[in-house]
Amino acid sequence: MAKEIKVPQISEGVDTAVISEILVSKGDKIEEDQSMISVETDKATAEIPATAGGTIKEIKVSEGDEVSVGDVIIILEDNGDGSEEKEEDESKNKEEETSEDKKEEAEKEEEKPDSDEKEKDESKSAKKEEEQKEDKEEDEDEDDEEDAAEEDDEKKKSKGSEAKKDKDTDEDSSKEVYASPGVRRLARELGVNLEEISGSGESGRITEKDVKEYKEGGSKKSSSGQAKLPDFSKWGAVENKPLNNIKKTTAKNVLASWQSIPHVFQFGEADISGVETYIEDHKEKVEEAGGKLTLTAILTKIVATALHKFPTFNASIDMDKEEMILKKYVNINIAVATEDGLLVPVIKNADQKSIKDLSVEISEIAEKAREQKLSKEDMEGGNFSISNLGGIGGTNFTPIVYHPQVAILGISRATTKPVYIDGKFEPRSILPLSLSYDHRLIDGADGAGFMNWLVKALEDPYEALLG
């Protein structure tokens, strides 16, 4: 039987990638796990390994194509049992579900009400974002309809998956949108694209209520859910530059995080005069090992220890199942600024590593990030993030939690301040810390406790470790 090789989950939160290089050609014999195609995601370049061995029958993509997780990229020769036809059909059907084809389909349909085509492959969370965003932007005159929207939020979710099923089975027979003429007109009035609505009526028929609710909860949105921008060139020269993949993903992720996580910000200050001496004393030893002893490395160690003490900070929240997921491993993301944008590689099992090891690893991975050489594994599986802007400056900032994590620590620049100690002022190095956390899982008391513990650990680690 013909085997298909599909785009695997490349990295957390990354559903699409651009084919940057095809490393094999038709007719090649490949082995399982051999790299076949290299893709560029928003975060890194990754090579997709073969999930099976065999002779390549067909390469379904070309360089520059955008692919989504699950897309078939390569078909391997079968052993000739005649079942390949069917396989091909299946793959064809799947392809039809991709956004590009949907665009074509939309074009085929004539006289569609103002069908400005929209991206349909947005993740569920992205869709939710938009809905929530929309809430904010809602015009005043629609306030009175808000209640209904809330009530149906849940319903909509389940409807969504049903409709998807419908569409899958019904792909060929008809892409028709079923809605009465009056409802179609209402949709145009409200600027709603009926194709995006899953109707609540029989056979998915869209009712007036569906359209109104969608409008309230959902998207009049341009493709991104954003209100239309004015023509800025009216006021002066502008330059339009496309966003690179990293920026696009960051934008999508931070928006999703910001809209789905109720943030609380906790600030703290730590006297790191002692830590600075410690760094001064041990810096050469670490340099010999090939790393750089930094505050980030030390804080990574401290946070790793804190995560054991405060397990809800090392967790995720699943509202669908109404449960929290406590992780028994400690992986910490370190935010790295690169030329192309923000990357957050992961230090695995940070709690089991020494400060020296962490220093070396952080140096290495930051370098990898800047050279855009992060692999899929380098980006996955983080539980908590640290963002250090101390090198740049500022007194405090409020980083956004990296969904599905529940907390992030922001480090600003330490400054020398007079501190009243034993009856007199002493110049001490004071480090401003910011902790942003998901209030759904973490209470204010825990947040303050976590911050206190970090401060204590920086100032007097023995006492902190005493318990």
Added chain:
Amino acid sequence: MAKEDRKELVIIGAGPGGYAAAFHAADLGIKVTLIDPEVNPGGVCLYRGCIPSKALLHLAKTKEEAMHASKWGIKFEEPKIDIKKVAGWKEKVVKKLTEGLGQLSEARDIEYIQGKAKFTGEHKLEVTNNKGKTSDLSFEKVIIATGSSAVGLPDLEIDHDKIWDATDALELKEIPKKLLVVGGGYIGLELGSVYAALGTKVSIAEMTPGFLPGTDRDLVKVFEKNEPFKDVFFETKVEEVKITKKGVKVSLKGKKEEQNKKFDRVLVAVGRKPNTQNLGLKKLGISANEKGFLEVDNKRRTKLEHVFAIGDITGEPMLAHKASHEGRITAEVIAGKKGAAYDPKVIPAIVFTNPELAWCGLTEEEAKEKDKNVKVVKFPWSASGRAVSIGENTGLTKLLIDKETEVILGGAVAGKNAGSLIPEIALAIEMGSTASDLSLTIHPHPTLSETIMESAELFYGGATHYKKA
């Protein structure tokens, strides 16, 4: 000449598209100027099309039914036809309706200008009245609704004497003994039926292998069962036409043989073309496409922001009800209604022969072409109590239903009053109704409408009054 104020909205052509647009726009508070060569609104439809032909077809049907009644025990004598009176009655119908439209127009304070319009600029046009006098006017916005006219054939010039177009046929000046209708489309069949009923021996020549090309054959068969015409020549072209003193000699070239026939009159009904010539479109700044149609968006707007077009000039199907729908939509667009747009799912088509044929939405032929996953259900009228009780056993009602979603995608009716039955199916399709919506709606008994309900029942396996053998 004194320069006139700019008119807010000028509508050129007062047919079903133009007057519907004018009336609705006026109702929405727009000051409307309506320009048409006729004394009252109505256009071809009322003066020389739908309405007079339906009046005559009604007479034809009345006569046929009366003749038919002899089978049931009521025998009439051979009817005497007073052609002058018939023509007079038809004129009365036309007059009553067009005058009514004139009153409706006046009641809405619409400025009605009798004459022909021609654009002289982007916002200017010239009106020539029936006496040849011209006047200029300027406008903010314009709706072009100039309709269509009959086309001739290259070797078959319409001389309005022995070679007729539909307008000539509707004049009803005489009842020829032998009439050749060139064209087996709906106009040819309707007018052919009228003359057949009046006693003319009607022959039909059609280029394709059957009547009403594109229409499902099972419907056409219902019509053919009545054998309304003397001779029917399919796959036949009119090769040569010689006009003699007495009549017309026509050589018909069929697939195999060529035959010469003599007729008194020839009616050419091979199609219609949009009236987009001699309008000064170039001066306006737009042009028709290669088929003569004006291209418009779903707001019926041409490429110019202030110029709209509706009706026959915007493309097939060239039907009055499509035009008036477009007219109303366009009036709303101009009035600033955001939701207004032309997006019908179906446009019903009706052939007003006896029996009538009507359909809308997906046809069986299309379903086959597009390989649609539909179930076609047909309910024969021989199983309908009402149909049998009025002697309409040959009729047929059918629905095309999506096998998976059960949504009605198309439907057709062939038989008496089919034209009045089809809107229910059209509504069902527009509403996205399923077969169960139709089968669960109580239909009054005994009526022909039950055939629609029972067709829907057939989708689920069995109808009360019909069991497929």
